[in-house]
Amino acid sequence: MLAQNYKKKIRSKLNNIYKKSLPKNDIYKFEDEIIQIIKNFNKKNSKRKKNISEKTSLVICYGDSIYLNKKSSISLFKTFFQKKLKKYFNTIHFLPFYPSSSDSGFSVKDHYKIEKKLGSWSDIKKISKSNDIMADMVINHSSARGLWFRNFLKNKSPGKNYFLKVDSKFNTSKVVRPRDHKLLKKINFFNKKEYLWRTFSSDQLDLNFKNPSVLLRFIKIMINLINHGVTIFRLDAIAYLWKESGTKCINLKQTHEIIKLLKQISISLNVETTIVTETNLPEKENLSYFGKNDEANWIYNFSLPPLLIHAFLFENSSYLNQWSKKLPIAKKGNSYLNFISSHDGIGIRPTEGIFKKKTLNIFLKRLKKNGSKFSYRKVKNKTKKVYEANITVFDALKKSDTDSKGEFLLERYVSAHSIIMSFEGIPAVYFNSLFGKSNDEAKYIITGNKRDVNRYKWNYKNISKKLDNKNSKQSIFFQKISNLLSIRRKQKAFHPNASRQNINLGSKIFSFKRISIDRKQTVICITNLSSITQKAHLDKVYYNWKNLIGSKIKVNNKLLILKPFETIWLSNR
Numbered sequence: 001m002l003a004q005n006y007k008k009k010i011r012s013k014l015n016n017i018y019k020k021s022l023p024k025n026d027i028y029k030f031e032d033e034i035i036q037i038i039k040n041f042n043k044k045n046s047k048r049k050k051n052i053s054e055k056t057s058l059v060i061c062y063g064d065s066i067y068l069n070k071k072s073s074i075s076l077f078k079t080f081f082q083k084k085l086k087k088y089f090n091t092i093h094f095l096p097f098y099p100s101s102s103d104s105g106f107s108v109k110d111h112y113k114i115e116k117k118l119g120s121w122s123d124i125k126k127i128s129k130s131n132d133i134m135a136d137m138v139i140n141h142s143s144a145r146g147l148w149f150r151n152f153l154k155n156k157s158p159g160k161n162y163f164l165k166v167d168s169k170f171n172t173s174k175v176v177r178p179r180d181h182k183l184l185k186k187i188n189f190f191n192k193k194e195y196l197w198r199t200f201s202s203d204q205l206d207l208n209f210k211n212p213s214v215l216l217r218f219i220k221i222m223i224n225l226i227n228h229g230v231t232i233f234r235l236d237a238i239a240y241l242w243k244e245s246g247t248k249c250i251n252l253k254q255t256h257e258i259i260k261l262l263k264q265i266s267i268s269l270n271v272e273t274t275i276v277t278e279t280n281l282p283e284k285e286n287l288s289y290f291g292k293n294d295e296a297n298w299i300y301n302f303s304l305p306p307l308l309i310h311a312f313l314f315e316n317s318s319y320l321n322q323w324s325k326k327l328p329i330a331k332k333g334n335s336y337l338n339f340i341s342s343h344d345g346i347g348i349r350p351t352e353g354i355f356k357k358k359t360l361n362i363f364l365k366r367l368k369k370n371g372s373k374f375s376y377r378k379v380k381n382k383t384k385k386v387y388e389a390n391i392t393v394f395d396a397l398k399k400s401d402t403d404s405k406g407e408f409l410l411e412r413y414v415s416a417h418s419i420i421m422s423f424e425g426i427p428a429v430y431f432n433s434l435f436g437k438s439n440d441e442a443k444y445i446i447t448g449n450k451r452d453v454n455r456y457k458w459n460y461k462n463i464s465k466k467l468d469n470k471n472s473k474q475s476i477f478f479q480k481i482s483n484l485l486s487i488r489r490k491q492k493a494f495h496p497n498a499s500r501q502n503i504n505l506g507s508k509i510f511s512f513k514r515i516s517i518d519r520k521q522t523v524i525c526i527t528n529l530s531s532i533t534q535k536a537h538l539d540k541v542y543y544n545w546k547n548l549i550g551s552k553i554k555v556n557n558k559l560l561i562l563k564p565f566e567t568i569w570l571s572n573r
Contacts, residue, residue: 006264006267006268007031007035009264010031010034010035010261010264010265010268011027011028011031013257013258013260013261013264014027014030014031014034014212014261015027016253016254016257017215017254017257017258017261018030018212021210022212026212030212030216033216034216034219034265037219037220037223038265038268038269041223041226041269041270041271042268042269042270045269045270045271046270047270047271048270048271048272049272050132050231050272052335052426052495052496052497053495053496054488054489054490054491054492054493054494054495054496054498055090055489056090056091056426056496057088057089057090057091057421057426057427057428057429057485057488057489058089058091058092058093058134058337058426058427058428058429059081059085059088059089059091059092059093059428059429059430059431059434060093060095060339060342060343060428060429060430060431061077061092061093061094061095061430061431062094062095062097062104062105062343062431062455062457063077063094063095063097063105063114063115063118063119064117064118064457065077065431065432065457065458066080066457066458066459066460066463067457067458067459067460068459068460068461070117072118072119072120072123073117073118073119074094074097074114074118074119074120074123074124074127075119075123075126076460077092078123078126078127079460080460080463080464081127081131083464084467084478086130086131087482087486088482088485088486088489089131089429089485090131090132091131091132091133091134091232092127092131092132092133092134093134093135093232093234093428094124094133094134094135094136095136095343096108096135096136096138096236097114097115097118097119097124097135098110098111098113098114098115098138099113099114099115099116099146100115100143101143101144101145101146101203102143102201102203102204103200103201103203103204104343104451104452104455105136106136106138106200106204106236107141107142107143107144107145107201107203107204108138108142108143108146109142109143109145109146109147110146110147111138111142111221111224112221112224121228124228124229124230125228125229127229128228128229128230128231129229132231132232133229133230133231133232134230134231134232134233134234134274134276135225135230135232135233135234136233136234136236137218137221137222137225137233137234137235137236138236138237139207139218139235139236139237139238139241140199140200140206140207140236140237140238140240140241141198141199141200141204141205141206141207141237142162142163142204142205142207143203143204143205144202144203144204144205145203147159148162148163149162149163149205153189155190158217160213161208161211161213162207162208162211162213162214162217163196163197163205163206163207163208164196164197164205164206164207164208164210164243165187165189165194165195165196165197165208166184166194166195166197166243166245167193167194167195168193168195169245170195170245171245171246172184172245172249173246173380174246174247174248174249174380175243175247175248175249175250176248176249176250177199177377177378177379178199178200178237178240178280178349178377178387179199179200179201179375179376179377179378179387180376180377180378180384181198181201181202182198183197183198183199184196184197184198185198185202197243199237199240200237206240206243209241209242209254209258210242215258215261219262219265222262222265222273226269226271226273231271231272231273231274232273232274232276233262233273233274233275233276234276234278235259235262235275235276235277235278235296236278237278238255238259238277238278238279238289239251239255239277239279239281239285239289240255241254241255241258242254242255242258250281251279251281251285251288256288256289256291256295259275259277259289259291259295259296260291260294260295262275263275263294263295263296263297264294274297274298275295275296275297275298276296276297276298276299276300276337277289277295277296277298277299277300278300279299279300279302280300280302280344280347280349280350280387280388281302281349281350282349282350282352282353283302283303283323283350283353283354284353286299286300286302286303286350287299287328290330290331290334293331293333293334296334297333297334297335298334298335298336298337298426299334299336299337300336300337300339301336301337301338301339301423301425302347302349302350303323303350303351303354304338304339304340304420304423305339305340305341305342305346305347305350306346306347306348306350306351306355306363306389307319307320307323307351307354308320308340308416308419308420309340309346309367309393309396309397309416310355310359310363311510311529312397312400312412312415312416312529312565313363313366313396313397313400313401314362314363314366314400314401315400315402315508315529315530315531316507316508316529317506317507317508317509317510317529318507319354319355319359320510321502321504321507321510322354323354324502324510324512325502325504329424329499329500330424330425330496330497332497335425335426335496335497336423336424336425336426336496337425337426337428338420338421338423338425338426338427338428339420339427339428339429339430340393340416340417340420340430340433341392341393341429341430341432341433341454342430342454343430343451343454343455344388344390344451344454345372345375345388345389345390345391345450345451345454346367346372346388346389346391346396347387347388348360348364348385348386348387348388348389349377349387349388351363364386364389366400366401367389367391367396369399370391370395370396370397370398370399371391371395371398371438371439371441371453372389372390372391372395372396373389373390373391373444373450373453374386374387374388374389374390374450375387375388375390375450375451390450390451390453390454391439391453391454392432392433392437392438392439392453392454393413393416393430393433394409394413394433394436394437394438395438395439397409397412397413397416398438400531402530402531403531407531408531408564408565410476410477410480411564411565411566412565413436413477413480414480414481414484414565414567415527415528415529415565415566415567417429417433417480417481417484418484418525418527418549418567418569419510419525419527419567421484421485421488421494422488422494422512422514422523422525422569423500423512423525424496424497424498424499424500424514425496426496427485427488429481429485430454432454432456433481434477434478434481434482435458435463435466435467435473435474435477435478436473436474436476436477437454437456439453439454440452440453440454440455440456441453443455443456484549487548487549487569491514491516491521491523491548491569491571492516492517492518492520492521493514493515493516493521493522493523493571494514494523495516495517497517498514498515498516498517499514499515499517500512500513500514501513501515503524503526505526505536505537505538506534506536508528508529508530508534509526509527509528509529509534509536509562510526510527510529511524511525511526511527511536512524512525513525520573521571521572521573522571522572523548523569523570523571523572524538524542524545524569524570524571525567525568525569525570526560526562526567526568526570527565527566527567528562528563528564528565528566528567529565530564530565531564531565532564533561533562533563533564534561534562535556535559535560535561535562536559536560536562537558537559537560538560540558542570543555543560545570545571545572546570546571546573547568547569547570547571548568548569548570548571549567549568549569550568553568553570
């Protein structure tokens with residue numbers, strides 16, 4: 001039986017969302033529907049819990065990141081995963097696998113189906129028996145070519161009043177934009193002029209969460225995903241969910257309340273699930289999605305990728321050190337999701353309030369030299385700002401002003417990944433990054449989509465052959481990255497909630513201490529961010545500790561010697 005306090009909390013969240021727009025009786029009716037959904041689910045499912053640990057790590061991929069002829073690509077990925085990846089990852093994040101009309105799956109046409117060429121729900125279910133599955137709830141928008149929008153135009157369910165339309169009186173002057181296209185699309189809706197809201201593209205129409213039926217629909221979608229083996233939910237573009245005239249239409253109170261409601265439903269279910277918010281925003285706004293430990297379980301550590309890449313390219317840890325020192329320790333049950341690369345690119349908005357204008361311009365200039373394209377967003381005065389750099393991590397770190405020939409590319413690349421694997425939180429590695437993939441310029445030329453430079457798909461036989469060849473570029477990068485993951489999994493001090501303390505060893509070194517929850521293991525993580533040998537002063541007690549990566553450490557005149565771009569993990573046990 002559902003605990004009474006859960007019911008009260010669900011009612012409280014619904015009141016906070018809809019009290020200004022719905023009568024109490026309608027809110028209570030909506031509450032009853034949610035409670036019934038939870039009861040029905042719990043009748044069919046016994047209690048199941050899962051715990052995060054130092055073994056928790058994600059590989060991020062598309063359903064067709066690997067393909068072969070006409071075979072189900074999700075099933076094929078399962079085969080590849082079992083052969084090559086299961087020793088290093090326990091969680092697979094499949095990016096949207098639904099039928100879609102654009103944006104590599106993010107313009108969803110049907111949330112209840114899987115794209116036929118990718119496979120079926122049974123493929124997902126089979127993988128979930130031995131691994132955790134993370135999937136996207138593309139919750140902010142839906143395809144202009146899907147069933148919901150076709151029904152919306154006919155005033156028919158499902159789809160009736162599902163999409164956000166506003167009139168000419170709606171004040172959009174303060175709206176914060178993530179793109180540079182025209183926000184509103186004028187249409188004639190039953191002989192009345194209306195405007196459809198399009199945050200991300202003309203094919204991605206924003207959903208109307210002021211209609212509680214839309215929220216109820218996504219609760220049902222979440223239940224459907226759980227029934228098919230998904231237990232981790234990535235709430236895509238969640239920050240833009242609620243719109244009010246005259247506001248920024250981002251991070252509004254109702255958006256946070258909807259996340260709290262989904263979290264409460266998640267807690268009420270017998271099957272334990274995880275809520276992950278995707279908010280590519282400045283640091284303070286991003287951190288707000290932890291709430292008071294009542295919103296996201298995990299948030300993407302969006303500031304880390306640009307700061308990390310900047311530190312390696314300019315051989316300076318100042319920004320990284322300052323940020324790390326101020327970053328709050330996550331509470332129990334919460335965790336940072338640490339990554340360098342994603343299917344999109346390197347977010348630039350998270351550097352707001354951290355990089356000065358001159359620093360940012362120099363950074364973008366260097367990325368452009370390394371082959372980056374840039375996606376822009378529109379700001380108030382109708383000018384454009386860089387929203388993200390579209391480039392693979394391989395190309396981003398390939399060359400620097402100091403290392404113009406890329407002599408230390410591999411060392412930079414490996415050390416950058418060592419930091420996301422040892423930093424407080426859970427590491428998430430993009431599939432293509434495992435093999436040091438460079439920009440897919442051919443795909444970009446064909447599609448014109450800047451994000452496609454980082455969305456390469458591998459032929460199963462081709463990548464398998466390359467990995468079997470120990471001297472191939474792909475095999476070398478994979479060996480290095482997988483070795484770090486293998487070491488990480490054995491260290492209690494790398495538990496996502498193990499404590500973290502910043503250590504300042506100067507502007508050429510990035511260092512921090514991790515202490516296991518039981519206080520028995522301490523690991524000192526030190527990375528030389530420069531292309532020349534560095535010397536660092538550490539307490540002499542650490543010099544007898546074991547370097548978990550590679551050979552015994554070098555000490556000269558009581559100073560630790562670090563080779564160019566070398567990382568060491570010093571452990572007391």
